Amino acid sequence: SVITFIGDPESVEEAAFRGCKKASELIDLNKHKGEHPRMGATDVIPFIPVSDVSMKECVSIAEKLGERIWNELKIPVYLYEEAARTPERKNLADIRKGEFEWLKENIEKRPPDFGDRIHPTAGATAVGAREFLIAFNVNLNTNDLSIAKKIAKAVRFKSGGFRYVKALGFEIKERGIVQVSMNLTNYKKTPIYRVFEAIKSEADRYGVSIIGSELIGLAPMDALLDVADFYLRLENFKKTQVLERRIWE
Secondary structure, eight states: OOOOOOOHHHHHHHHHHHHHHHHHHHGGGGGOOOSSSSSSSSSSEEEOSSSSOOHHHHHHHHHHHHHHHHIIOOOEEEEEEETTTTGGGHHHHHHTTTTTHHHHHHHSOOOBBSSSSBBBBBBBBEEEEOSSEEEEOOOOOOOOHHHHHHHHHHGGGGGGGOTTTEEEEEEEGGEEEEEEEEESSOOOTSSSHHHHHHHHHHHHHOOOEEEEEEEOOOOHHHHHHHHHHHHHTTTTTOGGGGHHHHHHH
16 A cells, blocks of 8 residues: 655654554564565655755654654664665665565664664565655556566666666456556656556557556656646647646745
């Protein structure tokens, strides 16, 4: 599950802590199985500057919360992205590699920033500060997982795709389909529509089609306006023409 909330720094920090505490009471990772990589009952807590707050302040909040989670809940914490204390800790995937099962036996080989041992049921948590990330999934009309994995490989940066795309292929068993699941880490330089069109093209190569897409959590208005502008081919369009934007300004 992805939970997104917005507010003043103190309230958001407190809400994140309470959510982490409740998850640790309800979730036992020894009994948990899922498609997405995870190392903790609360897997990751990113702080994002939205308005009237700096990235530096978000880093400070991440550090404060990380220390509190260990001190009060005894869940070890890794600081990542802008809060990372070493370059190899910036990338969440590197921290989470091996997931809960590996960390349970080998945490001393990847020492946390706060804490020294794994929580027996809640695992570990990554806390950080970063820019907007858009979680975007594309569903395909096939149950062939290898196709989703090939398409994910084609679009993700790590294997030669778009610079700001992380992607994996998953099977959605209850629907009998597969999914290309993505994190878009810079929508301004790699917009949603560009990745969507690339997936559509790749899907055509394998004789399958897109049946839908999913936006997980919140996304900036500008990211969605870029999609509308691209597909509607609006001429001389200005984002100030959006009613709600004018009202807010």
